[in-house]
Amino acid sequence: MLERPTIGGTEPPGFEALLDLLDELNVPDGYKAEIIKGNIVVSPWSKGYYATVMELVCDQLRPRLPEGHRISCGPFLYVFPGSERAYGPDIHAAHSRxxxxxxxxxxxxxxxxxxxxxxxSTRDDDLTDKVETYGRAGVPVYLILDMQEEQATALWTPSAKGYESRLTVPFGEKLQIPTPFDCTLDTSGFLPPEEPEES
Structure with missing residues (x-):
């Protein structure tokens, strides 16, 4: 994590300055950068099997997208000026505009x-800071796939404090994804592959 720099006793850079720094940052291969709690945070890319999980989510939700919306797991930076945050979510759906x-x-x-x-490295922020930011921004549904605890949590009914509603199931069970998708997500393919036994 790179803390906000202070130069000669001056104030740390504001959100727009941090975004400019992010544009100029030479992020090492295998890492991504976000702005969380006033800091530029650099974290490693996902493990290999995460790609399969992301594709499974996209494949199941794509037919249920609201009209004019697209879903992707490509690396894009979404900015939340009111919260002074900028995130590169693993999976995201938005209107094509x-x-x-x-x-x-x-x-x-x-x-x-x-x-x-x-x-x-990112779990705490995914479970706290991002819940609050996505909720305040009015994102209808936030799905947390907790790869360490092997469980999926859907959050909906966004509010100023985050989300008012949530449902958690262990990987392997089905999870209801609420409006505007109104579908069931099968999480049976979300578990990590078994490591081959050493001989």
Missing amino acids: TYRTTSNRLDGEGLSFVAELTSV
Whole structure:
């Protein structure tokens, strides 16, 4: 984690300055950068099997997307100026107009769905800071796939404090994804592959 720099006793840079720093940051291969709690946070890319999990989520939700919306697990930066946050969610769905820009800073309020697959380094923020930020921005559904605890949590009914409603199931069970998707997510393929036994 890179803390906000202070130069000669001056104030730390504001949110826009941090976004500019993020644009100029030379992130090492295998890492992504976000702005969380006033800091630029660099975290490693996901484990290999996470790709399968992300594809399974996209495949199941794509037929249920609201009209004009798209879902992807590509690396995009969504900005939340009111919260001074900028996240690169693992899975995201938004109206196609959200992508009609030449900027690499997408409007976080355009999201209709977001999902994060936790890692050891990002888990706390996925479970706390992002819950509050996505909820305040009015993102209808936030899905947390807790890869350490092997459980899926759907959050909905966004509010100023985060989300008012939640449902958690262990991997392997079905999870109801509420409006605007109104479908069931099968999590049976979300468990890690078994490691081969050493001989």
